[in-house]
Amino acid sequence: MKHTPPIIALDFASAQESLAFLDRFQGEKLFVKVGMELFYQEGPSVLEELNMRDCRIFLDLKCHDIPTTVYKAMKRLAGFGVNLVNVHAAGGKQMMEAALEGLEAGTAAGQKRPSLIAVTQLTSTSQDMLKHELLIETPLNDTVLHYSRLAEESGLDGVVCSVHEAEHIYQAVAPTFLTVTPGIRLEEDKNNDQVRVATPSYARENGVSAIVVGRSITQAEDPVSAYQKIALQWEGTKA
Ligand code: C5P
Numbered sequence: 001m002k003h004t005p006p007i008i009a010l011d012f013a014s015a016q017e018s019l020a021f022l023d024r025f026q027g028e029k030l031f032v033k034v035g036m037e038l039f040y041q042e043g044p045s046v047l048e049e050l051n052m053r054d055c056r057i058f059l060d061l062k063c064h065d066i067p068t069t070v071y072k073a074m075k076r077l078a079g080f081g082v083n084l085v086n087v088h089a090a091g092g093k094q095m096m097e098a099a100l101e102g103l104e105a106g107t108a109a110g111q112k113r114p115s116l117i118a119v120t121q122l123t124s125t126s127q128d129m130l131k132h133e134l135l136i137e138t139p140l141n142d143t144v145l146h147y148s149r150l151a152e153e154s155g156l157d158g159v160v161c162s163v164h165e166a167e168h169i170y171q172a173v174a175p176t177f178l179t180v181t182p183g184i185r186l187e188e189d190k191n192n193d194q195v196r197v198a199t200p201s202y203a204r205e206n207g208v209s210a211i212v213v214g215r216s217i218t219q220a221e222d223p224v225s226a227y228q229k230i231a232l233q234w235e236g237t238k239a
Pocket of ligand 1: 009011035060119120121122123124160161182183184192194212213214215216
C-alpha cells in the first residue's frame with residue numbers, strides 16, 4: 001500500500017456518472033474509493049466496471065454490526081476483486097477479528113485477501129461532538145490511539161484516521177501498519193463538513209500511508225489538474 005497514488009473518492013450517485021468522470025483521466029493508473037452512495041445504488045457491478053478499467057479499489061462501506069453479520073458481509077466482499085475494505089473500530093475487537101476471518105474465508109485459495117482497515121474517528125468528528133453528543137469524555141486523540149492499538153491487536157492492516165493523528169499512532173503501532181487519511185484539502189479549498197483537514201504535503205510530511213481525496217478533485221473546475229496538483233504535493237515533487 002505504500003506509495004499509492006491519491007485515492008479518489010467516487011462520491012457520485014451512479015456508475016454512469018463515475019465512469020464519465022474517470023474517462024477524463026486517460027493514461028492514469030488510478031486508485032479509487034467506492035462508498036456507500038455508489039455501492040448501494042449500483043451493487044457489485046460497478047466494481048466489475050472499475051476492475052475492467054484496471055483501477056485499484058477501496059470499498060468504503062464502514063461495516064459496524066454484530067461479529068457474525070460482519071463476518072458474513074466480509075466473506076461476500078472478499079470476492080469482489082477489491083484491494084481495501086473497512087469496518088468501524090467502535091464495533092470492538094471481536095467484531096474486527098470476525099471481519100478478518102470473514103475476508104480470509106471468502107478469499108479464493110492462492111489469491112491475496114483485500115487489506116482490512118478500521119475507521120477510528122470520522123474526520124468530521126470534533127472533540128466537542130464526542131463530548132456533548134456521544135458522551136465520550138476521553139480526548140479524541142486518545143480514542144484514536146486506543147482504537148488503532150485495538151485494530152492492530154485484532155490483526156487488521158491499518159486504520160482510517162486524520163493526518164494529524166498519524167505521527168502519534170506510529171509511536172504505538174508497527175511501522176508497517178497502514179494509516180489511510182481522508183480530510184485532504186488544498187490550501188485554497190473549502191473544508192465542507194470535514195473538521196480535521198490537512199494538505200497533501202502535510203500528509204506526506206507526517207508519514208501517512210495513503211490519502212483519500214473527494215470533493216477537492218470531483219468538484220474542481222478541472223478535476224484532472226486538481227488530481228495532478230494533489231499527486232505532486234503527495235509525492236513531494238512540488239507544492
Ligand atoms: O470530499 P472529501 O474529500 O471530504 O471526501 C472524503 C471521503 O472520505 C468521503 O467519501 C468520506 O466518506 C470518506 N471518509 C471520511 N472520513 C473517514 C472515513 C472515510 O471522510 N473517517
